[in-house]
Amino acid sequence: MSAVLEVEELSVDIPVSAGLLHPVQGVSFTVNRGETVCIVGESGCGKSLTALAIMDLLPSSARRLAMRLLLDGEDMLNASERRMSDIRGSKMAMIFQEPMTSLNPAYTIGNQLAEALTRHRRVSREQARERAVFLLEKVGITAAASRLRQYPHQLSGGLRQRVMIAMALMCGPDLIIADEPTTALDVTIQAQILLLLASLQKEFQMGMILITHDLGVVARVADRVAVMYAGQVIEAGDARQIFQQPMHPYTQGLLDCIPVPGKTQRGAHLGAIPGIVPTLIGDFIGCRFRERCNYAMVDCVSEEVSSRDAVQSGHTYRCLLGAQQCADNAKRKASA
Amino acid sequence: MFVYALKRLGVAVLVAITVSMVTFSLLYLSGDPAMALAGESATQQDIENIRRVYGFDRPIILQYLSWAWGALHGHLGYSNYLRTDVAAVVFERLPTTMTLGAAAISFALILSIPLGVLAAMRPNTVVDRFALTLAVVGQALPSFWFALILIFWLGIEWRLLPITGTESWKNFIMPAIALGYYVTPGVMRLTRAGMLEVLSSDYIRTARAKGLRSGTVLFKHALRNAIIPVVALTAVQFGFMLGGSIVIETIFAINGLGYLAWESIQRADMPVMQAIVLVLACIYIVLTFLADMLNAFLDPRIRVA
Amino acid sequence: MAARPESFSAATLPTAGQILEPSAGVLLRRRVFGHAGVTIGGAVLILIIAVALLAPILAPDDPYTQDLARREIPPIWHVKGTWEHPLGTDQFGRDYLSRLIYGARISLLIGFAAMLISGVIGTSLGVAAGYFGGRVDMVVNFIITTRLSMPVVLVALAVVSIVGNSLVIVIWVLGLLIWDRFAVVMRSTTQQVRNLDYVAAAQAVGCSTARIVLTEIMPNIVNHLIVVATLEMAHAILLEAALSFLGLGVQPPAPSWGLMVSEGKNLMFFEPWLIGIPGAALFALVLSINLLGDGIRDVTAPENRS
Numbered sequence A: 001m002s003a004v005l006e007v008e009e010l011s012v013d014i015p016v017s018a019g020l021l022h023p024v025q026g027v028s029f030t031v032n033r034g035e036t037v038c039i040v041g042e043s044g045c046g047k048s049l050t051a052l053a054i055m056d057l058l059p060s061s062a063r064r065l066a067m068r069l070l071l072d073g074e075d076m077l078n079a080s081e082r083r084m085s086d087i088r089g090s091k092m093a094m095i096f097q098e099p100m101t102s103l104n105p106a107y108t109i110g111n112q113l114a115e116a117l118t119r120h121r122r123v124s125r126e127q128a129r130e131r132a133v134f135l136l137e138k139v140g141i142t143a144a145a146s147r148l149r150q151y152p153h154q155l156s157g158g159l160r161q162r163v164m165i166a167m168a169l170m171c172g173p174d175l176i177i178a179d180e181p182t183t184a185l186d187v188t189i190q191a192q193i194l195l196l197l198a199s200l201q202k203e204f205q206m207g208m209i210l211i212t213h214d215l216g217v218v219a220r221v222a223d224r225v226a227v228m229y230a231g232q233v234i235e236a237g238d239a240r241q242i243f244q245q246p247m248h249p250y251t252q253g254l255l256d257c258i259p260v261p262g263k264t265q266r267g268a269h270l271g272a273i274p275g276i277v278p279t280l281i282g283d284f285i286g287c288r289f290r291e292r293c294n295y296a297m298v299d300c301v302s303e304e305v306s307s308r309d310a311v312q313s314g315h316t317y318r319c320l321l322g323a324q325q326c327a328d329n330a331k332r333k334a335s336a
Numbered sequence B: 001m002f003v004y005a006l007k008r009l010g011v012a013v014l015v016a017i018t019v020s021m022v023t024f025s026l027l028y029l030s031g032d033p034a035m036a037l038a039g040e041s042a043t044q045q046d047i048e049n050i051r052r053v054y055g056f057d058r059p060i061i062l063q064y065l066s067w068a069w070g071a072l073h074g075h076l077g078y079s080n081y082l083r084t085d086v087a088a089v090v091f092e093r094l095p096t097t098m099t100l101g102a103a104a105i106s107f108a109l110i111l112s113i114p115l116g117v118l119a120a121m122r123p124n125t126v127v128d129r130f131a132l133t134l135a136v137v138g139q140a141l142p143s144f145w146f147a148l149i150l151i152f153w154l155g156i157e158w159r160l161l162p163i164t165g166t167e168s169w170k171n172f173i174m175p176a177i178a179l180g181y182y183v184t185p186g187v188m189r190l191t192r193a194g195m196l197e198v199l200s201s202d203y204i205r206t207a208r209a210k211g212l213r214s215g216t217v218l219f220k221h222a223l224r225n226a227i228i229p230v231v232a233l234t235a236v237q238f239g240f241m242l243g244g245s246i247v248i249e250t251i252f253a254i255n256g257l258g259y260l261a262w263e264s265i266q267r268a269d270m271p272v273m274q275a276i277v278l279v280l281a282c283i284y285i286v287l288t289f290l291a292d293m294l295n296a297f298l299d300p301r302i303r304v305a
Numbered sequence C: 001m002a003a004r005p006e007s008f009s010a011a012t013l014p015t016a017g018q019i020l021e022p023s024a025g026v027l028l029r030r031r032v033f034g035h036a037g038v039t040i041g042g043a044v045l046i047l048i049i050a051v052a053l054l055a056p057i058l059a060p061d062d063p064y065t066q067d068l069a070r071r072e073i074p075p076i077w078h079v080k081g082t083w084e085h086p087l088g089t090d091q092f093g094r095d096y097l098s099r100l101i102y103g104a105r106i107s108l109l110i111g112f113a114a115m116l117i118s119g120v121i122g123t124s125l126g127v128a129a130g131y132f133g134g135r136v137d138m139v140v141n142f143i144i145t146t147r148l149s150m151p152v153v154l155v156a157l158a159v160v161s162i163v164g165n166s167l168v169i170v171i172w173v174l175g176l177l178i179w180d181r182f183a184v185v186m187r188s189t190t191q192q193v194r195n196l197d198y199v200a201a202a203q204a205v206g207c208s209t210a211r212i213v214l215t216e217i218m219p220n221i222v223n224h225l226i227v228v229a230t231l232e233m234a235h236a237i238l239l240e241a242a243l244s245f246l247g248l249g250v251q252p253p254a255p256s257w258g259l260m261v262s263e264g265k266n267l268m269f270f271e272p273w274l275i276g277i278p279g280a281a282l283f284a285l286v287l288s289i290n291l292l293g294d295g296i297r298d299v300t301a302p303e304n305r306s
């Protein structure tokens, strides 16, 4: 399996009035061809900024730092803006959180779809149109040809997100980043869209980064999972490993939040994790999760916590507790 | 779109009627029109005669209706002072004012739109500060004073441009700057604000995620949307400018409507004054109507309802 | 390295946020005084108001006393200037500094009074339209559109030329003409506030309309009201100056700055300071009011600068 995307020690800094904000700190992961990597974590933990940093679409005030950022083996850290614009939309594409506002109200769907292709490939208008119709049908839009003449405001949110997916696929990218593609949609449509994405990803053998809150979805589509907390990846591994043997207290808490049929009692409190996320402004020493952690120790305040290997290979977590202890914690929780 | 246009047209006509009533009442505020028409030396009998001949003894509603009927047919009354048809004088002067207005608005747009775009692209930089300063200064500069300053430096000290008259296009440069500068702050601020909003919008991010060139992103995707409110503002400002050109025209002795208005006030020539107000108001109404139509055309959310 | 949750409670540690974040009051003060526009604009405006109030004390001379023997003396920075008349004298030999100082009174008075009149008219119309919506809104919109289509300067000139010109008339004419921005802004802000939950709650509880407008709506739109008020005051001052410049505003020998520019106009090639000084004063006054208004808007809504 060849790596489509390699990210090593990716950080984002944003100067704000109160100081320097570190919304993303030392994030590393790899996406292989034909593989779906899910990034999960609560709101504000830096998932979107990680995605934007990879696309080099960060807000202008933000600064990106990294040890390595390779797409198909090509270095993107030192690529010129010109080269990056050639890559964007062509080799990697992104689907955003807000389908309602992500399409330009002034142009037709056809125009916006076609331009994604004509920008990167030497094709005629007619060919671009055909490709657009083909993909619109692929994403489940009926009467695709007539949709091309419509404006975004004439489409429902679900349709717009399908258009966004088709747009991302126009050039047949190697990597597709979907940032919570369904949060703004009706619950009934959410599953449809996600399964559509997953099947397209398999069909075109792309690498996919899927950012989501929905652990149920993760369980169904993810090959690998990265759990983020306060700007850091605090646990990463195969989906099976994460779900069966979560190591980090935060991941354990997160999985506790999912009600299990038959097991969760009626009226029982979901395992919401109490406490608040620390500010990401300024330097921070120690574990970010310590204030909400049941296992916090004195060392959690003073010692920088780095990623360490779990029992199984390819599974890492960021905690001072030993692997055995974590496994015990998980077991105790499960039996409770 | 058609229904929208029709509705908008209805409002425009209603506004025009209301404005005509207000301007008509101006004449009545100014005192007895028969007396004014008869002149100083007229006897009571003369005044009575005039009153009957001109119909000033009829109920005011009827007078308004007949006046409005005339106005619809291009009869705007009779000037007491010039002893001619008002419409002829007004329409003779109108092209000069329109020329001045067009030159001024062109100057304003050429200055303010690129500046607004640049300021929005580089917020809080030197360009932005410069644009903001220009806007703040422009809003506070009294137009007549600015015109005199232009005359002093460009006309007298450096002898670059003619000071008064309308002989050549050069005569219009200074007045156009003095008049147009007043419009720049509003247009520039709106362009900047619109661009800032659009540039941070999700669909611009989408456009960039497609890898489009920055020029395409800026002109095709951003400016196209940011310019929509500017169109409406420009129409409004153009209307205001025609109304405000009286100051500039008197300073530069430009023989347009504004100058005519000023002369008419000196001569207490109310029918001319009234006609000018009416004509300018109608131009404004037509302009804003056209701007709304253009807006609808530019914005598919209105056009394709 | 064993877990000792009982010996250490992370919850008692203050977060970095609690240490770094200043209180809301401190933030507001910092924003107000850190804002160059508010500071400079406010300072200049206060200075001009003080000068206007203290005019009898500050003015070296009577602004109306003519002295034809001492005409057109240049200001002090000129080689022929004298300290007797720091800003020189005009073509009638009146002390220019004294006229300038008394002129501030006219500008401020007209600007403030016209702003009050237009503020009352525009705010009533705008709040009514925004609060009641429907028919009322339609009618008010129509009135605003009609008003906007009338050229202000021309109508003002026409009316003044009919009714006669005095300070009071100029104030009323301007006040009755420039309420449009008040109405437009108040209408849209009232619409926004009306849809907020607590207004709906007050309506549900059965509070009277007057009570809701005064206690729930007004406090929420007062920021915008202040901003528009400053802009309209500046607008009125500029309009008065323009009318006076055209000879149809404040009448001679009153030391209106617009009139002073007009009187100095014919001599501007020989004595440019005659138009430079009152024009600059006008510019400074309007600029300071605008800076203050823009600043208030920034400070109350820092996310949308200018």
Ligand SMILES: Nc1ncnc2c1ncn2[C@@H]1O[C@H](COP(=O)(O)OP(=O)(O)OP(=O)(O)O)[C@@H](O)[C@H]1O
Pocket (backbone or CB within 6 Å): A014, A016, A021, A023, A041, A042, A043, A044, A045, A046, A047, A048, A049, A050, A059, A180
């Ligand atoms: N332009 C910006 N300026 C300042 N701070 C920002 C900016 N963009 C994001 N942030 C901050 O960075 C942090 C991470 O934001 P991000 O959008 O990546 O979160 P997220 O994990 O995607 O959350 P969500 O699930 O709500 O989308 C947040 O605390 C946010 O407030």
Ligand SMILES: [Mg+2]
Pocket (backbone or CB within 6 Å): A047, A048, A049, A097, A179, A180
């Ligand atoms: Mg996000």
